[in-house]
Every structure is written in C-alpha cells, then in structure tokens.
Amino acid sequence: MSIVFRTPIICVLLFFLTQFINAQNITLNRVEPPNWWIGMENTKLQLLVYGENISETKPIITYDGVTINSVTKLESNNYLFIDLTILNNTKEGVFDIIFTSNNGKELVYKYDLKSKKERNNSNQTVNASDVIYLITPDRFSNGDPTNDSTDDTLEKIDRSNKDGRHGGDIKGIINHLDYIQNLGITTLWLNPFLENDQPKYSYHGYGISDFYKTDSRFGGNKDFKDLVDLSHQKGMKIIMDQVFNHCGSGHWWMNDLPSENWLNQWETFTRSNFTNIAASDPHVSKSDYNLFTRGWFDTNLPDLNLDNLFLATYLIQNSIWWIEYSNLDGIRMDTYPYPDKKVMAKWIQTIKTEFPNFYIVAETWEAKASSLSYWNNGGVNNDGYNSYVNSVCDYPLYYSMLKAFGEENNIYKIYETLAEDFLYGDAFNNKIFNGNHDVGRLFTLLNEDVDKLKLSMAFILTTRGIPQLYYGDELLFDGDKPDGQLRKDFPGGWKSDKRNAFTKKGRTIQENDTYNYISTILHWRKNAKEIHTGKLKHFQPIENIYVYFRYTVTESTMVIINNSKNDINKYSLERYKESLVGYTSGMDIITNTKLSSLKTVNLKANKALIIKLSN
CATH class of the missing domain: 3.20.20.80 (Glycosidases)
Incomplete structure (x- = not known):
C-alpha cells in the first residue's frame, strides 16, 4: 500500500518541480523581424521568437490596431511563431509583447512599429538606362x-x-x-x-x-x-x-532547428547535382529533381527547405524588411x-x-x-x-x-x-x-x-x-x-x-x-x-563584321564591330540603308569624330564604332 500510495505523490512533486525549473529557465533571445511598418499592403506579419523554453509562455499584445491571430509551436521548445494583423490605421509607436509563463513570470519585448515610407516608384527601379x-x-x-x-x-x-x-x-x-x-x-x-x-x-x-x-x-x-x-x-x-x-x-539556428524539416536533410552529406534544367525539364525524374533542389551546395552551406511554410514566410519577410529598412532599389x-x-x-x-x-x-x-x-x-x-x-x-x-x-x-x-x-x-x-x-x-x-x-x-x-x-x-x-x-x-x-x-x-x-x-x-x-528604350535591329555578320542599330522614332545609333584582324578603308554602308533613311551624318562617340557622310566609313582591325546618327 505504501508504494501505491506514495508513487502518485512523488510523480506530482516531480511534475511541479519540472514545471518550476522550466519556468525559471525561460529566456527571450530574439524576435524577428526586429521591427515592422504600418501601411503595408499585406497587413499580416509572422514573428519568429527564439529563447529557452519560450514555447511554454503565452504572448499578449494590448496595442490598438495590432492583434494576435494565432500562436504556433514547432518541434523545438525554444521557438514560437506569432501571427499578427497590423491595421493600416494603427499609430506609430513601441508596444510590448508580454510573454507570460505558467507561474506568472513575464518577459517583455518592446516592438517598434513605424509608418511605411513613400517611395518614388517611377524612378526608384533599375532598367536599361542603368549600368x-x-x-x-x-x-x-x-x-x-x-x-x-x-x-x-x-x-x-x-x-x-x-x-x-x-x-x-x-x-x-x-x-x-x-x-x-x-x-x-x-x-x-x-x-x-x-x-x-x-x-x-x-x-x-x-x-x-x-x-x-x-x-x-x-x-x-x-x-x-x-x-x-x-x-x-x-x-x-x-x-x-x-x-x-x-x-x-x-x-545561429543550426544548433537548435525549429523543426527537423527546416533543412533538406539526408542520411549522409549529399551534394546538389547543380543541373538547373532539372527545374524546367518536363521529363525529369523525381530523384534528379530532388537532388537538384534539395542537395547541399557544400558541407558548410545547409540547404534550406522552403516547403516549410514558416521558413518561407521568414525569408519573404526578410526581403521586405531590408527593402523598407534601407530603401533598396x-x-x-x-x-x-x-x-x-x-x-x-x-x-x-x-x-x-x-x-x-x-x-x-x-x-x-x-x-x-x-x-x-x-x-x-x-x-x-x-x-x-x-x-x-x-x-x-x-x-x-x-x-x-x-x-x-x-x-x-x-x-x-x-x-x-x-x-x-x-x-x-x-x-x-x-x-x-x-x-x-x-x-x-x-x-x-x-x-x-x-x-x-x-x-x-x-x-x-x-x-x-x-x-x-x-x-x-x-x-x-x-x-x-x-x-x-x-x-x-x-x-x-x-x-x-x-x-x-x-x-x-x-x-x-x-x-x-x-x-x-x-x-x-x-x-x-x-x-x-x-539605348535605354529603343529597339534593336541587327544585320547578319559578314567577314566577322557585326552591325546593329539601336533606335526610337526620333533617335538612332549605329554600332559597327569589326571583329577581324583587317583594316578596311571605305567600308560601304549601302547594305544598311534601310536603317539610315533620314540620316546624313553622325558622330563617333568614342573618338568624338564627326562623319559628314554615311556612304562609307574606315574600319580599324578589332575596333568598334558607335555612331550617333543625325540629319
């Protein structure tokens, strides 16, 4: 009887002792993204929270315009994923995320919320006018x-x-x-x-x-x-x-992955086959495709598994964070x-x-x-x-x-x-x-x-x-x-x-x-x-000479690349007359030399002419 009677008491004591120990060892090491912005088209935000036994806590936010939609635990006890909604009428400010443990202990992270900056979307991009x-x-x-x-x-x-x-x-x-x-x-x-x-x-x-x-x-x-x-x-x-x-x-997460499928794992180190066409090949074998997409680049470059939706969200948000934080182009x-x-x-x-x-x-x-x-x-x-x-x-x-x-x-x-x-x-x-x-x-x-x-x-x-x-x-x-x-x-x-x-x-x-x-x-x-917005017209190379035009309705440049070892005096431009209509002269922008006629040009071996055309 004594054994039967005492065992539940020991179990209960051990349970409460474990809970007490865990409660004493809850830490908050990082929250990512570390801050966010009001005014995003997507009002949803997912926070990755990392700290010892952090999944044993309950997060609470009391800030107008910010609500917690869900909280998810993965395999590691040291992660929480908090899904938020941030309404567009929310005010800028710093709000508390309070993590409360079972015994009432609280950890507080102060989260900074700013307004999204205005971007010059017409100019702040990269296009063919750039180098x-x-x-x-x-x-x-x-x-x-x-x-x-x-x-x-x-x-x-x-x-x-x-x-x-x-x-x-x-x-x-x-x-x-x-x-x-x-x-x-x-x-x-x-x-x-x-x-x-x-x-x-x-x-x-x-x-x-x-x-x-x-x-x-x-x-x-x-x-x-x-x-x-x-x-x-x-x-x-x-x-x-x-x-x-x-x-x-x-x-930092390699010693404590949120879940086993955070990475593409193999029984032994397996390198990618680096066969890009596997991603588009309509006849690709599953093994070849998996080796391409899931094989590692090297032993020191673990392959991330974007099938994991939490990881995919983490990386997508990271791009948005850097664009907004630094005003990237x-x-x-x-x-x-x-x-x-x-x-x-x-x-x-x-x-x-x-x-x-x-x-x-x-x-x-x-x-x-x-x-x-x-x-x-x-x-x-x-x-x-x-x-x-x-x-x-x-x-x-x-x-x-x-x-x-x-x-x-x-x-x-x-x-x-x-x-x-x-x-x-x-x-x-x-x-x-x-x-x-x-x-x-x-x-x-x-x-x-x-x-x-x-x-x-x-x-x-x-x-x-x-x-x-x-x-x-x-x-x-x-x-x-x-x-x-x-x-x-x-x-x-x-x-x-x-x-x-x-x-x-x-x-x-x-x-x-x-x-x-x-x-x-x-x-x-x-x-x-x-060059920025014009069309391209080129002519089949003959004797290793390549001629093409970049042109709009009002502007045109002729490029002649003499890829041969021979100088050619009075090289005829008759063949290219369809692209020379309306133009009578030009300027070689490399040498700043004017061409008063567009009937012939002198070509030096292994030299290019970039001729801005004029009438």
Missing part, C-alpha cells in the same frame, strides 16, 4: 581597419590568404563612391554583406549566419543604410544580393532555380505587391536561351508554372560574347543568340554582363587582348538589356579559378598598397586608356534614349 557595377566588398577597399577582425566572428583577417578575409568593408565602398560615379556607373550591386560566421572561407558572403545583421567586419546595418542614402544623394542606386537556397553552417536573388519554385514565385508576387516597380533579377545560370526562357517567358509555362521573373542573368549572351571575342573569334555567335530573343517575355530587361564573381576575369578569358576587351565593352554597353560590369575589369584585372584569384583586391583600397588605382596617377598608361574608353561610353550612354 550595374558588381563589387565583392571584402576585396574592394578597407575603409575601417578597426573592424578587420571582430570578437563576434570566427575568421580573422589574413590578406596573404587568397581565400581569407582581406578587410574590405562598406566604409571602403562609401569612400570610393566618387570613383564609381566618375566612371559612369549608375547602380551598385554588392555580393552579400550579411554576417557569415564561418571558421574559414567566409569573405564571399554566401554562407549567411544572420539574415538581419550586417557582418561586423563590413560594418553595421546603419553603415549599409548610409551607403544607400549617400548613393541616392549622388543619383545612384543599390542592389542587394540575397540567398534563399542555403544558409551558413554557422547560422533592387535585389539580385542567388541560385534562383534551386529552392522551391512556387515559393520563389510567391516571393516575387509579394514584393511586387508592396513595391510595384521594384527591380528583381534572378541568378539563372543557363547556357541556352531555351532553358533560360522558362524563368522569363512573360507568362505561364506548359507545365502551368509562372515564375513572375522579368529579369534574368543572360548567360547565353555571356557565353556567345566569349566565343565572339575569345579563341573562336566568331561574332556570328552573338547574332544567333540574339536571334532567339523571341523566347523571352522581355529580353530587353535581361541583365547582361561580361564578367562577375563566379567566372574568370574578362581580360584573362580574352587572352589578355585589350582590343577584344574593348569590343566586349562596346557591345555590352550598346546592345539590348541592362548591362553589368565587374569591379576592376575597367582596369584589366586578370585571374581565373580558383575564386580567390579572380576576386582580387583593388589596388589602393588598403593604406599599405604600393599604388592607388582609384586615381589616374596610380594607374598604368594601358589601364588609363581602358578606363577612359569605358568611361566615355558610359557617360554618353546616360543620355542615349535609344
């Missing part, structure tokens, strides 16, 4: 040496290591905005600057460990916001690089086809609802226009999928450009690639480029031929699409894989550098010549409406 300049922040300029290594991050500065952190930061970019603007650039795109707390190889930014925090080695959130504000004051725009496919293994989404494509379509729709003209470009590494067009076809695909993407990374044109000006030396490759533009919804909104952080340096890939690099620049800056250049290509940076060699430091970005290539004096004669060539085209381009 984008891509920067790898760690390798551009060290503006603040005091943050080269920080206490809250693992990897320390080691400039001698090509794969290490070199100390570039946001302040360094701010310090050289004039250089970028003087070159003729209108828009900056930064490789990811969010925290990457990895023990090594963290400089590139694609292993994010905190989606709401600028890496302290780059500065702080305010530093990035200052960069956006200063750029806007100079009439320039900012594109943020974001990643939904994976996070870094050092992410655009987002470049890394590895766009890899995550759940339906969630990615929803992401775009959600952003466009809040910010109608906001620029989004999807990284879509496809070599063929037929595959790339799946993501930008202007409507519904045969499988019923609509990506809602209207700007893609034009790798088919990139590869054709390398074939045109590289070893093959065949400019017909460009002609036949552009002839497939009918596949796209809007090819004129494609982001076109001749270099980026993932490929060998343009100068190296074109066999260090300055003339060929100039031809590439003349083409990229005058054909259809939104051009993007990679930092340093204007100064003939060289290098190829591995990545650390092609993402090299900009000379003069560090006080100890022997020369300062940000200045004319610090550049070689050849570097200045190339810089001036590109800058001349860029500055002319800013006011060339036919």
Whole structure:
C-alpha cells in the first residue's frame, strides 16, 4: 500500500518541480523581424521568437490596431511563431509583447512599429538606362581597419590568404563612391554583406549566419543604410544580393532547428547535382529533381527547405524588411532555380505587391536561351508554372560574347543568340554582363587582348538589356579559378598598397586608356534614349563584321564591330540603308569624330564604332 500510495505523490512533486525549473529557465533571445511598418499592403506579419523554453509562455499584445491571430509551436521548445494583423490605421509607436509563463513570470519585448515610407516608384527601379557595377566588398577597399577582425566572428583577417578575409568593408565602398560615379556607373550591386560566421572561407558572403545583421567586419546595418542614402544623394542606386537556397553552417539556428524539416536533410552529406534544367525539364525524374533542389551546395552551406511554410514566410519577410529598412532599389536573388519554385514565385508576387516597380533579377545560370526562357517567358509555362521573373542573368549572351571575342573569334555567335530573343517575355530587361564573381576575369578569358576587351565593352554597353560590369575589369584585372584569384583586391583600397588605382596617377598608361574608353561610353550612354528604350535591329555578320542599330522614332545609333584582324578603308554602308533613311551624318562617340557622310566609313582591325546618327 505504501508504494501505491506514495508513487502518485512523488510523480506530482516531480511534475511541479519540472514545471518550476522550466519556468525559471525561460529566456527571450530574439524576435524577428526586429521591427515592422504600418501601411503595408499585406497587413499580416509572422514573428519568429527564439529563447529557452519560450514555447511554454503565452504572448499578449494590448496595442490598438495590432492583434494576435494565432500562436504556433514547432518541434523545438525554444521557438514560437506569432501571427499578427497590423491595421493600416494603427499609430506609430513601441508596444510590448508580454510573454507570460505558467507561474506568472513575464518577459517583455518592446516592438517598434513605424509608418511605411513613400517611395518614388517611377524612378526608384533599375532598367536599361542603368549600368550595374558588381563589387565583392571584402576585396574592394578597407575603409575601417578597426573592424578587420571582430570578437563576434570566427575568421580573422589574413590578406596573404587568397581565400581569407582581406578587410574590405562598406566604409571602403562609401569612400570610393566618387570613383564609381566618375566612371559612369549608375547602380551598385554588392555580393552579400550579411554576417557569415564561418571558421574559414567566409569573405564571399554566401554562407549567411544572420539574415538581419550586417557582418561586423563590413560594418553595421546603419553603415549599409548610409551607403544607400549617400548613393541616392549622388543619383545612384543599390542592389542587394540575397540567398534563399542555403544558409551558413554557422547560422545561429543550426544548433537548435525549429523543426527537423527546416533543412533538406539526408542520411549522409549529399551534394546538389547543380543541373538547373532539372527545374524546367518536363521529363525529369523525381530523384534528379530532388537532388537538384534539395542537395547541399557544400558541407558548410545547409540547404534550406522552403516547403516549410514558416521558413518561407521568414525569408519573404526578410526581403521586405531590408527593402523598407534601407530603401533598396533592387535585389539580385542567388541560385534562383534551386529552392522551391512556387515559393520563389510567391516571393516575387509579394514584393511586387508592396513595391510595384521594384527591380528583381534572378541568378539563372543557363547556357541556352531555351532553358533560360522558362524563368522569363512573360507568362505561364506548359507545365502551368509562372515564375513572375522579368529579369534574368543572360548567360547565353555571356557565353556567345566569349566565343565572339575569345579563341573562336566568331561574332556570328552573338547574332544567333540574339536571334532567339523571341523566347523571352522581355529580353530587353535581361541583365547582361561580361564578367562577375563566379567566372574568370574578362581580360584573362580574352587572352589578355585589350582590343577584344574593348569590343566586349562596346557591345555590352550598346546592345539590348541592362548591362553589368565587374569591379576592376575597367582596369584589366586578370585571374581565373580558383575564386580567390579572380576576386582580387583593388589596388589602393588598403593604406599599405604600393599604388592607388582609384586615381589616374596610380594607374598604368594601358589601364588609363581602358578606363577612359569605358568611361566615355558610359557617360554618353546616360543620355542615349535609344539605348535605354529603343529597339534593336541587327544585320547578319559578314567577314566577322557585326552591325546593329539601336533606335526610337526620333533617335538612332549605329554600332559597327569589326571583329577581324583587317583594316578596311571605305567600308560601304549601302547594305544598311534601310536603317539610315533620314540620316546624313553622325558622330563617333568614342573618338568624338564627326562623319559628314554615311556612304562609307574606315574600319580599324578589332575596333568598334558607335555612331550617333543625325540629319
């Protein structure tokens, strides 16, 4: 009897003791998004709350216009997901979220609610009037040496290591905005600057460990916001690089996932097959598709599972937070086809609802226009999928450009690639480029031929699409894989550098010549409406000479690219007369030379003419 009688007492005591202990160990570590705005088109907001045993509490909000719709617990006891409604007539202010435990203990988080800012939706977008300049922040300029290594991050500065952190930061970019603007650039795109707390190889930014925090080695959130504000004051725009496919293994949630399906989990490490066409292949096997969308990029880049609706909401809200917080002009989404494509379509729709003209470009590494067009076809695909993407990374044109000006030396490759533009919804909104952080340096890939690099620049800056250049290509940076060699430091970005290539004096004669060539085209381009909004008409290349026109009803520019090794005196323009009607003269904007007749022109070997036509 004593055993039967005493056991319930012990159980009851243990139960209350456990409850007491748990109640004493409730903490509140973070609430994300950390603040929000009134006036959003979508009045719903989902908060991720993290803290020890936080799911054992009940959240309470008493603030006019803010209501709790639901509270959800997942597998980990340390998370709560709170769904709110924030009415548009709610007043700005700071309200308390009170988390009450079973024994009455209270934790309070003060949540800041502000009014959504007015945006200039007609101007605050990126289009073909712009030229984008891509920067790898760690390798551009060290503006603040005091943050080269920080206490809250693992990897320390080691400039001698090509794969290490070199100390570039946001302040360094701010310090050289004039250089970028003087070159003729209108828009900056930064490789990811969010925290990457990895023990090594963290400089590139694609292993994010905190989606709401600028890496302290780059500065702080305010530093990035200052960069956006200063750029806007100079009439320039900012594109943020974001990643939904994976996070870094050092992410704060990795030691305590909200649920097992937060990540795409495998019994052993399984790498993606990196086969982009698996996302659009109508005959794809389930195993190939799963390996593409759920395989990991690397052991230190856990693959996020966007089938988890809480994670999908978390990431979508994160994009909206950064747009509103920093007044962004655009987002470049890394590895766009890899995550759940339906969630990615929803992401775009959600952003466009809040910010109608906001620029989004999807990284879509496809070599063929037929595959790339799946993501930008202007409507519904045969499988019923609509990506809602209207700007893609034009790798088919990139590869054709390398074939045109590289070893093959065949400019017909460009002609036949552009002839497939009918596949796209809007090819004129494609982001076109001749270099980026993932490929060998343009100068190296074109066999260090300055003339060929100039031809590439003349083409990229005058054909259809939104051009993007990679930092340093204007100064003939060289290098190829591995990545650390092609993402090299900009000379003069560090006080100890022997020369300062940000200045004319610090550049070689050849570097200045190339810089001036590109800058001349860029500055002319800013006011060339036919390049911004005009149509494209091109003529089949003959003897490696490619001629095309960019034109509107009132403006026209003729581009002649002589990709051959031969000078041609008095090259006849008779073949192009259909596009010369109404024009009697022109100005070569590169040399500032007037052409008094449009019957013939003199062509130099491996040179381009950009002729602004006049009557």
